[in-house]
Amino acid sequence: MKYIKFFWRFPKITVFFIMVVEIMLYFDRGVIASLLPHVKSNWGLNSIEEGAIASVFTIGFMCASPMWAHFGLRYRINKVIALGTLIFALGAFSSGFWLSITRGRIQKWAYYPFVISRFMVGFGESAMISLAYTIVDELAPPEYKTLYMAAIMMSPSLGIASGYGFCGVLVDLTRNWQIIFYLESAVALTMAYLCLYTPFHGYKRLLLKQAKAPAVEFPSVALPDITMPHQEEAVSELSESTSIISHKDKPIIHSVTSAIPPLVKNPVYLSIVAVSVIYGAIVGALTFWCPTYLQERLSVYDISEANINKLSNLGFGAIVFISSVFGTALGALVLDKSGGAVGWRGVMRAMYQSFLYISIALPFGFVVFIIRDGALLNVYGLFALFLIAMFFVLCIAAPFQVALNNCVPPELRHFANAYQTFLLHALGDFPSPTIFGFIKQFSNITVSMLVMWGMLIPGLCFLLLAGTLSLYNDRRNKPIK
Known part of the structure; x- marks a missing residue:
C-alpha cells in the first residue's frame, strides 16, 4: 500500500515508469529488425517467410488493442497491463527458445512456433500501448498534459x-x-511484477468513487407566510424540513x-484518427524505404559504396532520433505554454x-525529393533539409494524441485510443x-517518395477540419460527447 501511495503522490514517477516499460516493449522491435538477417539465415527463409514475422506481430498487436481497452474498464488497469507484459515476456522467451534449439533448413519446422511467439509478443505489447495514453492524460496536471504525453511519444524511437x-x-x-530474447523476457517479467504496485486507477475506479459519493442535499428553505387560500393549498404538503435530493446517473462503462x-458520430475524433493514419503511413514508409x-x-x-551504406543508415537514424526527441518535445511545450489541449478550445489549438x-515541413520535404542535382544540393544540404522536414512532422505527435483524448468523454478514452491504434496500423x-x-516497382523510388510525402496535403485538410x-x-x- 505504501508503494501505491508513493506512486500516486508523485505522478511524474508513474509516467517515468510507463515510459521505461514502453521503451522496453519497443526495444524488441529494434531487436527483431537488427536480427532479422540472422533469423533469415538461421532457417534459410525466403522473402515471404521473412516478411510474415513482422506481419504476424502487427496482426497480434492490432487485434488485441480493443480487447485490452475493454478489460481496462472492467478490471484494475495495473493488473491488465501486468497480464499483457507477462504475455510479452513469454513470447520473447519462446522466440529465443525456438531459435536456440534449431538451426538450418532441416529444422525449419521451428519457424512456425517462432511466428506464433512473435504473435504473442505483439498481443501482449498492445496492453500497455493501448492504455498508456489514457493513464498519462489522467495523471498529468492540465498545464503539462502535452509535455507528459510527449515523454510517452518519445519512447518508441528511444526503444x-x-x-x-x-x-x-x-x-x-x-x-x-x-x-537477447531471454534478457528481454527477464526485464519484462520484472516490469510485469512492478505494474502490480503502480496506481493505474483508470476511469472505472473514478466512476465507482463518484457513484459511492453521497447524494447532493440542498438546504431547506423556510416557507413564506401564506395569506391566500389557493397558495396555502399549493404548498400544504411542504414543510420546513423538506429537502430535495439529486439522482446520479449510473456510471457508463462501454463494451468493445x-x-x-x-x-x-464524433467528427472531430474521426478527423484526428484520419490524421494519425496518414501520419502512420508516412512514418512506416519512410522507415522502410x-x-x-x-x-x-x-x-x-x-x-x-561502403561509405554510402554507412552514411545512409547512420544519417537516417540520427535524423529520426533527433526529430523524435526534440521535435516531439517542442510541439508539446508550445501547446502547453499556449494554453494546453483541454476542452474544445484546447483541441482547436x-x-x-x-x-x-505540417505546412512548414511540406516544402522542405518536396525540395529533398525533387532536387536530384548534386551541384544544387550537396550532402550536408540534403540531410539538413530532411532533418527540418522530419522535425516539424514529428512536432505534431504529442498535440494530436492529447487532442484525441480530450475530444471524447472520459468513458470512451480507452476505446478511442484502442481503435485509433488499430486503424493506424491496419490502414x-x-x-x-x-x-x-x-509504386516504386512501376515507376521509380523518387516518384514513390513524392507520392508518400504528398499524403501530408490531405492530412492538412483533416487538421483544418x-x-x-x-x-x-x-x-x-x-x-464533449
Whole structure:
C-alpha cells in the first residue's frame, strides 16, 4: 500500500515508469529488425517467410488493442497491463527458445512456433500501448498534459534505437545472439511484477468513487407566510424540513461494440484518427524505404559504396532520433505554454498548431525529393533539409494524441485510443511499405517518395477540419460527447 501511495503522490514517477516499460516493449522491435538477417539465415527463409514475422506481430498487436481497452474498464488497469507484459515476456522467451534449439533448413519446422511467439509478443505489447495514453492524460496536471504525453511519444524511437544499437554490439561480441530474447523476457517479467504496485486507477475506479459519493442535499428553505387560500393549498404538503435530493446517473462503462457508435458520430475524433493514419503511413514508409532512397541519392556524390551504406543508415537514424526527441518535445511545450489541449478550445489549438507544423515541413520535404542535382544540393544540404522536414512532422505527435483524448468523454478514452491504434496500423504503417513498393516497382523510388510525402496535403485538410469543428463546438458551448 505504501508503494501505491508513493506512486500516486508523485505522478511524474508513474509516467517515468510507463515510459521505461514502453521503451522496453519497443526495444524488441529494434531487436527483431537488427536480427532479422540472422533469423533469415538461421532457417534459410525466403522473402515471404521473412516478411510474415513482422506481419504476424502487427496482426497480434492490432487485434488485441480493443480487447485490452475493454478489460481496462472492467478490471484494475495495473493488473491488465501486468497480464499483457507477462504475455510479452513469454513470447520473447519462446522466440529465443525456438531459435536456440534449431538451426538450418532441416529444422525449419521451428519457424512456425517462432511466428506464433512473435504473435504473442505483439498481443501482449498492445496492453500497455493501448492504455498508456489514457493513464498519462489522467495523471498529468492540465498545464503539462502535452509535455507528459510527449515523454510517452518519445519512447518508441528511444526503444527501437536502443534495441538496434544493443543488438549490433551483441552480435559482434558473441555468436549466441539469441540470448537477447531471454534478457528481454527477464526485464519484462520484472516490469510485469512492478505494474502490480503502480496506481493505474483508470476511469472505472473514478466512476465507482463518484457513484459511492453521497447524494447532493440542498438546504431547506423556510416557507413564506401564506395569506391566500389557493397558495396555502399549493404548498400544504411542504414543510420546513423538506429537502430535495439529486439522482446520479449510473456510471457508463462501454463494451468493445457499444463504444463504436458514439465514436463514429464524433467528427472531430474521426478527423484526428484520419490524421494519425496518414501520419502512420508516412512514418512506416519512410522507415522502410528511406535508407534505400538515401543510398540512391548519395550515389550521385563522390562517395564510395561502403561509405554510402554507412552514411545512409547512420544519417537516417540520427535524423529520426533527433526529430523524435526534440521535435516531439517542442510541439508539446508550445501547446502547453499556449494554453494546453483541454476542452474544445484546447483541441482547436492543438489542431491549428499541428496544421502550422505540417505546412512548414511540406516544402522542405518536396525540395529533398525533387532536387536530384548534386551541384544544387550537396550532402550536408540534403540531410539538413530532411532533418527540418522530419522535425516539424514529428512536432505534431504529442498535440494530436492529447487532442484525441480530450475530444471524447472520459468513458470512451480507452476505446478511442484502442481503435485509433488499430486503424493506424491496419490502414497506416502496416500496408504503406507494400503500397509504395508497388509504386516504386512501376515507376521509380523518387516518384514513390513524392507520392508518400504528398499524403501530408490531405492530412492538412483533416487538421483544418478538426480545428474548425472544435472552434464551432467551443463557440456554442457544445459538451464533449
